[in-house]
Amino acid sequence: MDFNVRIHPNKVRQVLFLSLLLLILVVLCIHFFFLLSALLGAVTLYVLLRKAMIRMTLHWKWKNGLSALSLMLLSLVAIVLPFGWLGSIVIDRISPFLQDPNAINHFFTQIDGYLQHQFHFNMLDKENLAKITNAITGLAPTLLGSTLNMLTNLIVMYFLLYFMLTSITSLEAWVRKSLPLRQENKILVLSQAKAIISSNAIGIPIVAALQGLLAVLGYYLFGVSDPVMWGIMTGICSVIPFVGTMATWVPIAVYTLAQGHVGQGAGLIAWGFIVIGLSDNVLRLILQKRLVDIHPLITVFGVVVGLDMFGFWGVIFGPLLLSLFILLVRVYINEFINDEVTVEAVTEDSGPDQKEK
Structure with a gap:
């Protein structure tokens, strides 16, 4: 076995240059992270x-x-x-x-x-x-x-x-030229990225706004003081993972019951579960038919990560980053893994044929 493998000087220079670029990129990311949002x-x-x-x-x-x-x-x-x-x-x-x-x-x-x-x-x-x-x-x-x-x-x-x-023209031309992917994967990345960004930027605020409006109506009907403010809070809480709008209307309903207003409190609980709660599923189903079908777990975990990274704007940017990460994983598999599997399969299939020949 020959261990005297020589590495071409161009490869060494390339590795050193890429290492320097990566180092500078890490430094820039650390110091400009606050501008990521x-x-x-x-x-x-x-x-x-x-x-x-x-x-x-x-x-x-x-x-x-x-x-x-x-x-x-x-x-x-x-x-x-x-x-x-x-x-x-x-x-x-x-x-x-x-x-x-x-x-x-x-x-x-x-x-x-x-x-x-x-x-x-x-x-x-x-x-x-x-x-x-x-x-x-x-x-x-x-x-x-x-x-x-x-x-x-x-x-x-x-x-x-x-x-x-x-x-816009030079920017998009530069992005297409700089992506180190095959043409079909470039098209896939750009089209899916646009669709994912539009879906998160439009879908999440629309669902939150409509749930907030439904909450305002319910709070007004059942005599909650300042229904507009609490409706806004309910819309904001609709993006909180696992809890959602219940973080607002449940304490309000229980507090109303504690004040002795049994009918109003029971009405708020029913309104919260039936109208506000079910509207989330209905609205997301309608939007998914018009926008990209993003799995609810991506939204949930994206919000968890996003709130920690970006604060309030993490409600949108968290699911966006997680969706783009999953898209890039798909593209990587399509660009590299599938190619390797195809090459290995072709090599294995061609071996016996070559021997017969």
Whole structure:
């Protein structure tokens, strides 16, 4: 056996060069990680606005800069400002509540007393109640910090989006050229990535918004004070893994029962289970027929990862990253593994034929 294997100098230089690139990439990723949500947001808006940008520049003969600025303004008014407005409503309404531990203690004490009296179920002791109170009151500075962080990411996101839209032709040509895949897999990656981004960016907010509207209607019908604010909270909680909208309407219903309003509390429970709960499955089924069919587990675990990585925006970006990862695994198998299996099969099949010849 010959162990004197020589490695071509070009291979050595290539490995060293790729190692240097990887090192620089890791350093950049570490220091620019806080801008990752801005980049993902710019890519998401780019996918949603791409067709409109092409139509405005090619068919309507608008200039690139004017088209990009018009679409950015439209997206700001139609997408970003409504979220900001809803967030400001929630923060304004719950800030006094978060800063008053006695109000929080009273709310949960009422619920705990009702459960103990009716079902002999001790949900909270003093230690757990103190933990819940401290956790909720600690949300106030967190909300303020996340608001400032979201504003910074918003500015960076639109800065990136402007250059992406104005360079749409060269950008997409560069992406197609740079992908180290066969042509059919390039088409698969780009088409599926666009579909996945659109599905997550459109599907998740639509489901949350509709569940929030249904919750507002139910809270109004059964006499819950400030139904709009609690409806917004219910829509936001609809993306919480495993718990979903129950994180909002269950405590409200139990608190209503604890106040002695049995009919209203029972109505809220029925509305929550039947209307709000079932609407999630119905809405997702309808959207899946029009958008990419993303497995619910991808959404659940994507939100778990996304909330930890990006905060509020992780609701969308978490499932997006997980879906793209699964897509890239499929492409890798199609690009490399299937090819190796095919080559081995052809080699095995051709062996006896060659011997017979």
